Structures are given as structure tokens and as C-alpha cells.
Amino acid sequence: MTDYKGYAGRIIRVDLSAGETTIEALDLDEVLSLIGGFGYNNKLIYDLLPPRADALSPENPIVLGAGPLTGTMAPGSVRLVGTTKYPLTGAVTSGAGSMTVGAKLKWAGYDHLIITGASPKPCYLLIDDDDVRICDADHLWGKRVDDATDTLYEAHPGCGVLAMGPGGENLVKFAIAFTDKGGTLGRGGFGAVMGSKKLKAVAVRGSRGLAVSDTKRFMDAVDSIF
Numbered sequence: 001m002t003d004y005k006g007y008a009g010r011i012i013r014v015d016l017s018a019g020e021t022t023i024e025a026l027d028l029d030e031v032l033s034l035i036g037g038f039g040y041n042n043k044l045i046y047d048l049l050p051p052r053a054d055a056l057s058p059e060n061p062i063v064l065g066a067g068p069l070t071g072t073m074a075p076g077s078v079r080l081v082g083t084t085k086y087p088l089t090g091a092v093t094s095g096a097g098s099m100t101v102g103a104k105l106k107w108a109g110y111d112h113l114i115i116t117g118a119s120p121k122p123c124y125l126l127i128d129d130d131d132v133r134i135c136d137a138d139h140l141w142g143k144r145v146d147d148a149t150d151t152l153y154e155a156h157p158g159c160g161v162l163a164m165g166p167g168g169e170n171l172v173k174f175a176i177a178f179t180d181k182g183g184t185l186g187r188g189g190f191g192a193v194m195g196s197k198k199l200k201a202v203a204v205r206g207s208r209g210l211a212v213s214d215t216k217r218f219m220d221a222v223d224s225i226f
Contacts, residue, residue, distance in 0.1 A: 004028060005213040006068035007036065008106045012132055014125060016197050017058055017117030021132045026111050036111060037067025038094055041083040044114060045092060055087035055189065056171060056196040058118040064105070064162075064202070065113075071106030071210040073222050078102055080162070080179055086188030087173040095176075095190055097183035100160035101204055108206030119198040126156065127204045137200040142166060145178045152203045163201035164191035171195050 004026065013022045034040045041063045053059040062084045069077035080102030083094040105113065108129050115125070122137040140148045145165040152161050160180055167175035168191030175191030176184050186193075194200070212218045 005211050006072070007031065008071075008109045008111045008208070008210065010110045011112045011114065012110050012127065013114045013116070014132075014134065015117045016115065016119040016123065016134065016199065019119075019134055021134065023110075023130075023132065031111070035067065037065045037070065037079070038081045038083075038096070040112065041065040041081050041094060042092075044112060045083050048114065048116065049085060049092065053085065055085040055090065055193060058116070058197070060085045060193060060196075062115040062190075062193060062197070062199075063112065064115075066102035066106050066111060071103040072212060073219065075222065075225050080105065080183075080185070082162075082177070082185045082190055084186070084190060084193050086186065086190070087171075087192050088188040091188065093188065095184070095186035095188070097162070097177070097179035097185035099180035099183040101162050101179045101183075101202070104160040104204040104206045106206070106210050107208050108204055109208050113202070115197065115199065118196060122198050122200055124152070124201040124203060125199065127202070127206075128156065128159075129205070129207055137198075140200045141169065146181050148201060149178070149181050152201060156203050156205055159203045159205040161201055161203050164194045164199075168192050168195035169200075 079096040122141040124137040149161045164177040177191045
């Protein structure tokens, strides 16, 4: 199947240890059985996470995902799901943050983002349509979430930002991350997992938009909610 309506159709894989990024096609037959977002995040991390890996080790991946309604006009569909092994509990679970990052990930052309390894120095990930880069974050390290986010807003106008603060940098096991300064993600220590990877933030900007299968029926359903 190649009809990606409701899905962007691609996955980004980032290896922070190697400093490499790759883009691959979403397996639509596979993702449809799991719906997407939370469901497919869990399948991806099941395939990636070694048994008994420490939550703050490079072997623990971060998987970010946005479901098929995220980025559309559907009310309440703005969640970005983050799945990882949490240092506070040792459980593999997910948190979900609102605001704009999930929609902009979809508009950039991606349903999921997989981050593995650990950077040797502070970095942030920039996703701007087809431009996916690991960028230096020395100037962001030590900043509070709001200050770091504002700095990235200025550097990349129109982006959405997932960021962690000094708690995450110092591997505080209950450190969270924030989406656009307002949505929280991962109270079991998602921010600390980012900190263990020296990943200060993910900045996303997308211009592709998103298509649905039947625009009229979809908008009729949306209008019926109000």
C-alpha cells in the first residue's frame, strides 16, 4: 500500500553517537494495524530497546510519534507522543505533550522520529522539511526551557520546540521535557533521557501540510463536533 492519507509517510532515524540521520518510508500495512502515534511508537521501541538496558544509557532510544489525526483539523488532535524507558521507574512507557510540535512534524513529512545513541557534546536536532540536521547546542546548554525555546524560535522562525532544562541536563530522574513551553512530556524522566544523550531540544518546522482521504466527509465530521 502507498496511500498515506492521514499519514506523512516517513520516519527519521537519528544516531547521535555516529552523528548520522537517515529517512525511511513508513510501512503503511504495518502501521495501520497499530493505528500510529502511541501504538506504533511501542512497536518501534520493542524492536530497538535491548533487554535490561539502563534508562540513561546510549542504548535506550527515544521514539517520538504523531498519530494520523495530528496535523489535521480534528479537534484535540495535537499530541506528540514520546516513548522511552523512564529512569524514575524503569518502565517503558509514553508521555504526550500538546502544542505545535506534533503537527509540525507531520507537516514536515514525518510520522515518527527515532533517536538512538548519545552525542559527545550538547546538540539539538533541527527538522525543516527535508533538511534534518544535528546542530551544536553549546549556546543553549544551561538555559531554562523557556529561554532555550525562545532562542530556537528566533533562530528558526515558525518552528515548534521540544526542549528540556537544567534538570534534564543534570540527569534528575523526574525531569520532564516541554513542548513549546506549555505542554509537558514524560514526568518519569523523559528530560533526563534527553540529557543523557546531550540532546537539548528538537526544533521542527514543516510546510508540506497533510492530506486526508475524503476532505468533505472529514470536515463534516469535524463540524459536527462543534
